[in-house]
Amino acid sequence: MRANADRGYDHHHIVEQGAGLREGFPLSTVDGVDNVVSIPRYKHHEITGWYNKPNKSLGMQTPRNYLRGGDWSEHAQFRHQVLRDFGALK
Template identity: 65%
Template sequence: MMLALAQLGKLIEKAGFREDQPRVPGGSGAGSGQWMYVEGYAQGRPPGMGDNGGPSLDPPEPPKDPPKDKISKTQAAKALAKEIARQTLRRAGPVGAVFMAIEAAHWLYSERHSIRSYQDEPKSLAELQQNAGQSRAGYENHHIVEQGAAESERFPRSMIDGIDNVVSVPKYKHHEITAWYSKPNQSFGMQSPRAYLRGRDWSEHVRVGHDAMRQTGVLK
């Protein structure tokens, strides 16, 4: 819990804490200190909208009951991570969302590292390569040139596992990169990137791999 609070502190600094945000008074039970709705607060905004036409200041509310299977749990955690990312520019949203993830939906606590890493800003290639091979909660190693495709093209294993081809990326972003490769893409004549790359040389695989990381917000 102390680790979670330290991570929360970082989000507070990033999001911009706002003292006048309405909150439940202390000593009011389980909801003490949480953001609350007050009639007339932030008037003049359409339902669901925030300052400057942005999204509502209400943080996402994860379900309190855990899903019955691991896949559903991961999908729920991903949805929360994406919602927090969408609210990054808001003043209180990310903080409220993380509070609710820890307090209201304690079953998501095991996914806190992956939810947090999803909020990472895009990094340079050198930064992504720096942590490759290390075991870090919320991160996974990613081969820029996909291993399966590289093996099918008979690229040498020394290139596939080379330091230039392995990076450390947020776990959920890694899943998004994998999904990106399998979807039809207008840039490749409505082929999936994976289909487009069949028969291509190593440099083209690398170029598309970098594009995949940029499209998913991993690479600058």
Template identity: 45%
Template sequence: MKAEKGRKGTDVHHIVEKESAYQDGFTTPQIEGPDNLVRIPRYKYHDINGWYQRRNPDFDGKSPRDYLRGRSWNERFEVGLDALFEQGVLKP
């Protein structure tokens, strides 16, 4: 799923979170590349951001955002896809 041109009621979502990826030294082409961007409904965008902030037993009781600090691009990407599945943006 790639981010297409803008559609009303949608936002571009970074599968690997943008800010923390920059903080951990990942490159702009990785972060802003088409493989890391998807267009999703705005309300799901907010749900996913909330999910990243809440403590989660799957991440040693940390929030996914805290858990992923210092982790690899691949692990971040997998967690980002999991978030899209969990929030119903992607279907298994």
């Protein structure tokens, strides 16, 4: 993982650390440079909160529950789209 984020930015795991490790993904992949991005702190908090809220488009499941049991590709694809939807990534 990168050492420092710029002021006002946080390191954000695309596939979350806790969820990724619970799914059995290797720590080296979860903490790998391809899975950690620097995003504005307020976006980080906004996105993290969104993952905890039931979502109508996901059958009223939280996004975290919706992703449970998915493989790395499913997690990464879904989570990249979330980052784009929130304007944190292009």
